Amino acid sequence: MNNSNALYIVATPIGNLGDMTIRAQEVLRLVDIIAAEDTRHSARLLQHFQISTPLLAYHDHTNEAQTQRLLDRLISGDNVALISDAGTPLISDPGYRLVAMARQQGVNVVPIPGASAVITALCAAGLASDRFAFEGFLPAKTGARQQRLEPLAADPRTLIFYESPHRIQESLQAMAQTFGEGRQLVLARELTKTFETFLSGSFIEVLAMLEADANQLRGEMVVLVQGYSAPSSEADSVDPEAQRIMRILMSELPLKQAAALAAQISTEKKNKLYQWGLQEKN
Known part of the structure; x- marks a missing residue:
């Protein structure tokens, strides 16, 4: 390691152990202690790579005293590595408080890049990758x-979500509705x-x-949604009277309810009015 007295943010594999970088292995061997989200899970990873550095539990529920103990070790000259259960720490994983406080104390924070489910999914999804929102x-x-979800409906960027198997269908249904x-x-x-x-x-x-294959309801999941792209004439295609009704209703009601009521009053479809309302609000 070229840096001393540093907090290393070390990415670990999200599945395939072959994705563990040589640099990550070297750092984990040479630091004084490894702060891990789940020490039992991380112990298996370290055992695979024959790394014997001591482990300390650190997660979002870690109290301030534990955070301070790690900071004290850093300030006194120890090197500390932070890892999560899988992927890059802090990306929907613990570590923000420790990193923020370390930087406030003038401690070097050194990223050791590697696997990240967000980028792994995006690069192979075939959706626009020039602009995206995680x-x-x-x-x-x-x-x-x-x-x-509602503020994201008219977002032109590719939208990326994490989801668990037991909630995936419910979440996709909510996204479809919105x-x-x-x-x-x-x-x-x-x-x-x-x-x-x-x-x-x-x-x-x-x-x-x-619905057709229960096997697809297993494992870690990343959902990538195409960004919104409205035809340039969409706003003009909504009947002017329906627009007037929508503006009145939107001033008093949530957009979803306004669109539903305006669809009953006018001849326009609810979804079309909802999309028009999103454009109008933005």
């Missing part, structure tokens, strides 16, 4: 999830592992694939 995990509760059933997406599952799979199509099509 949204992490959606809230479990319906109302909170809807609040997160983004439109015909919006294209890619579901990347079990990345770098034996059963790595990419499912692509509209929300209707991908949901049907999941």
Whole structure:
């Protein structure tokens, strides 16, 4: 290691152990201690690479005293490596508090890059990659999830989410309702592992694939959604009277309810009015 007295942010494999970089192995061997999200899980990784550096548990629920102990070790001259269960630390994983406090104390923070499920999925998805937004995990509760999704419906960037198997169908259904059933997406599952799979199509099509094959409901999942692209004439295609109704309703009601009521009053379709409302708000 070229840096002393440093906090190393070390990426570990997301599945295939062959993705562990040589530099990451060297750093984990030479630091004084490794702060890990799950010491039992990380112990197996270290054993595979014959690394004997001591492990210390560190996760989002770690108290301030534990964080301070790590900082004290760094300030006193020790080198500390931070790892998560898989992939790059801090990307929907613990570590933000420790990194922020280390930088505030003037401690060197050195990234050791490697695997990341976000980038791994994006580079093979076939969706636009020049601009993208990583949204992490959606809230479990319906109302909170809807609040997160609605502002994203008209976002032109590729949207990337993490999701667990037991919530994937519910989340995709919520996205379909908000983004439109015909919006294209890619579901990347079990990345770098034996059963790595990419499912692509509209929300209707991908949901049907999941319904038809229970095996597709297993493993770690990344959802990538095509960014919104509205025809230039879409706003003009909404009847002026429907636009007037929408503006009145939008001033008093959430967009989803406004579109539903305006569709009953006018001859326009609810989804079309919803998309128009998103453009109007933006």
